[in-house]
Amino acid sequence: MPPVPETPEDLAAALSEPADLDFQLPDPEDEEIPELEFQQQLDNAWLVCDRFDLQTEIWRGRILRVVRDREKKGGEGRGTGFLNWLKEREITKSQAYSLIQLANSADTLLEDGQLEPSAIRSFSKRAFIETSKSSPEIQQLVTDAANKGDRITRREVRQLADEWMAMSSDLLPEEVKEKAANGSVPTRYLAPLVREMEKLPESHQTALQEEIAGSPDVDTVKQLTSNARSLSKYLDAAAQVQAINQTSLDVEMALEEALRVGCLNTTADLVRQASQLEQTIAKLYTTWKRVGSLADRLYVDTGASTPNLRSLLTALERISGEVIELQLDEEGERTVRLRVLSE
Structure with a gap:
């Protein structure tokens, strides 16, 4: 690790040898370069910039953390010095804490031994941020791949997350997991289904599980994902509609009937629109009252000398x-x- 410059002379020496990012980019007008090779050259250059940017952001986060912690220990305790430091460098508070969180995530992965220091270079910036927000199980899968030298982009992180969700979820029957294991049902289709099923009551989860177990294929997974999404929206919206809550309507039975006759999406959309309509009515009434109050106040404050204001009213x-x-x-x-x- 290079030492931190301590004097102006040290800083000048460090800046005299900047990082070598002098790429030889392909000529966009050179038609002799095959398209695949052209894209590959650009992709490689972009990847280097992405990795360089990631390590820069991590170190900026560490610097900001030191500034913040220094003030916590010896400053006034109100954060004024930290905020002034950010202001001088045109950094917002949210940006600063985002960088600090990134640095914290990097240090945690390194300290726990999950990630080798050199493996950080395998990540794109967005992939590392995605990893830092993931569950410990996903972090372990991703860092294992990075430690082996695999290139990690956000796509790889999401793919590993989908695989973990599909293979570990209790909501998917074994028949489906077997299909996922042999690749006949890609996990990228199963993960959205699991996420939607998690929002549903157990009774609806069971019905979906029985249906997918009977026909564990991609088309069924897509259809059930759509159904689960509509079920979730229906249940969420129905709980917010006063017109429904003020009656003895059996919401669950209405839902069962919608499923039976094949009009679930229409029913879910109707309930969702009803919820939005009630919210709009409430907002309309509040705004109407405000307009009336302001009009009354303006009427009192004006008179014959303000004919145009009276015309406005x-x-x-x-x-x-x-x-x-x-x-x-x-x-x-x-x-x-x-x-x-x-x-």
């Missing part, structure tokens, strides 16, 4: 009064009128 009576009127088209052929009846 007159014009707004169409939407501030008990009856709200709005034209839906420029020709005025379609007009909606809403009457507000509040207790």
Whole structure:
């Protein structure tokens, strides 16, 4: 590890030998270069920049952590010095703590012995950030691959995460896991299904498990993922709709009937739109009350000397009064009128 420059002379010497990133990029107008080779050259250059950027960000995070911790120990305790340090370098507080978190993740992986220091070069910046946010099991899989020298991009991280989720989840029947193991059902299709099933009650999970066990293929997985997503949206939205909660409607039975007649997506969309409509009505009422209050205040504060302001109030009576009127088209052929009846 290179020493930290301690004097201006040391810093000048360090900067006199910058990192060698002088790439020989292909000529975009050279038609003799095959497209595959052209893309490969660019990809290689980009990968080097990505890795260099990652290690730079990690060290910046470590520097910021030192600045913060120094003030915690000997400063005023209010973070003023740290914030001033960020301000001078045009770094936002959120950016600073994001870098510190990245440095913390790197140090944790290194200290736990999961990751060899040289293996950090195998990561792209986004892949490392993705890994740092993953569960310990996923981190172990990724770092094992990095330690072996495999190139790690965000795509590899997600692929390993999908494989782990598919093979370890109790929600998938053994028949499906066997298909995943031999590659006939790719894990990239199974992971979304597991995520959606986790949101559902056990009764619906069981029904989906029985269906996929009977037909463990890609088409079934895709269809059940869509169904599970609609089920989840239906249940979430139904719990928020007052029009439903204020009745004795059996939400679960309505859902079963929608599944039986094949109109689950339509039903889920209807309930979701109903939830949005109620929220819109609540917002409309609040805004309407505010407009009326402001109009009343302005009426009191004005008089004959402000005829234009009075004309403004007159014009707004169409939407501030008990009856709200709005034209839906420029020709005025379609007009909606809403009457507000509040207790």
